[in-house]
Amino acid sequence: MIQFEKDIEDSEIRIIGHDLVPVPDGPQPPRKPRRVWRWVIGLALLIVSALIIDLIADRVASRRTQNLYIDEPSYFEPLMESEPLVKVQQIVDHPYDSVFVGYTEIRDTMVNDIPIRIYTPHHAEMTLHLGRINRQDTTIVYVAQAADVRADNGGIVGAFVLRGEPKAWGLSKKGFCASIDGKVTIGVADNSPLFERATERGGDFFRQYPLVDRGTPIFNEPKGKAIRRAICERGGTIFMVETLAKESFYDFAQALADMGVYNAIYLVGSTAYGWAVDHQGIAHEFGEDDCYAGRRRMPKNTSYIVWRRK
C-alpha cells in the first residue's frame, strides 16, 4: 500500500503512484516509528468524548425546557440546522486565498557566475511614487528607486510622468518604463509615444539606462562595479532583478540577456533602499534604509517604482 505525507524521509525518493525507490549503496536510513495508530486512538477518544459531552448537554437543556415546550420536536433537530452555519464560518475563516493575495516571489539563481535575485510580483500593479515612501504601507509588495536624481539641481534625470502629470522632460537616457492602465511596458527609444499616452491616461513614465533591447545587451558609459538592479520583461512577465555582488554594467546587461530577458532598463542600484514582501507577508529589505540619516537629506525628487496588491 502506498503511504503519503510523512512516510518519506529526506534521503528517499518515490515515483508518484509507486513505492519508494531504494537508496542505493549504503545503509537505509532509520525509519521513524509510524504514528498512525496514535492518531487513530486519539481521534477515537476525541469523538467519544464529544458525543458524551453533547449528550449530557442536550439532556440538561431538554430538562430545563421540557415544561415550557412540551410539544416541540426532539432535541436532535437543532443539530441539523447548525450544519450550514459551520460551513459559512469555514469559508470566512479560510486562511489563504491563492488567487487574490498579492505578494512578490523571490528567487535566487546564478547567471554567468553572477549571483542574481529575481523579484516577481504577483497579483499586484505598478505605479510611480515621488518622495519618501511610507514604510508602514501594507499594500506594497515591492518598492525600489526608479529614476536618477541630478547632482546639480536635484531634478529628475530624464522624462518623468506621475499619474498623468509631467514632472520632468529630457532624454539623457534612452531606456523607458511606462505603467498605463495597469500594463507595464519597458523599452528603448529616443522618443516614445508612451510619454504622451501616460499624460493622457493618468499613467506613469520614467527613463533610465537601457540594459537589454529586444534580447541584445546594451553597452552603457558608467564604469565601475556596484550592486545592480533592473526592471525586466521576459515572455510578457515583468520582474525586477538585483545582483547579490558588485558587477559592471556590461556584465549585468549580458547576464540579463543570457537569462532570456527581452527588454530591461536600469533601476537605481548600490545602496538605494527598497523592499519586497513575500507570500508569507515577510518584508525583505535591500540597500540601506539609513542612507539619508543625519545631515544627509534625501533629495525631494527621489522616485520609486511601487508594486501594490490589486
Add this chain to the structure above:
Amino acid sequence: MNSPMRQLIFPTSIDLVRIAPERIVYISSDGNYSTLVQADGEVRMLSFQLGQIEKMIADQLGSAGNRFIRIGKSLIINRSYIYYINVPKQKLVLSDVATFSHTMSASKEALKSLKDLMEKEITL
C-alpha cells in the same frame, strides 16, 4: 480519436487550480501550504500539504502520475524537466533548456537514487 489530455485539479472551498501536468515544473512544501511552480514562470500557492498534493496526483492521474517524483519531505518534481544532477554538491537543476532553469538542493542519498533512476531510463 485521441482522448483529451488529463488535467490536474486542486480544489479548495473557495477556489480551484486546473493545470496540465506537463506545465508543472515542481511543487515544494511550504509548511501547511505548497508552492506550485509552472513552466511559464508563474508561481501559485496551494493550500494543501505536499503529501495531500501527492495523493491528489496519484488519484487523478493514476499510472500517468509517474511523471512526478517525490524527493524527500519537501519536493515533488516533474521528471521531464530534470536537466542536471550533481550528487556531491547536492544540486538538482530543473530546466526546459529554453526558457527557465530552477536550481534546488536535496540530500545526497535522494539525488543518488534519482540519478540511478534516470540512468535506468537509458536502457528502457
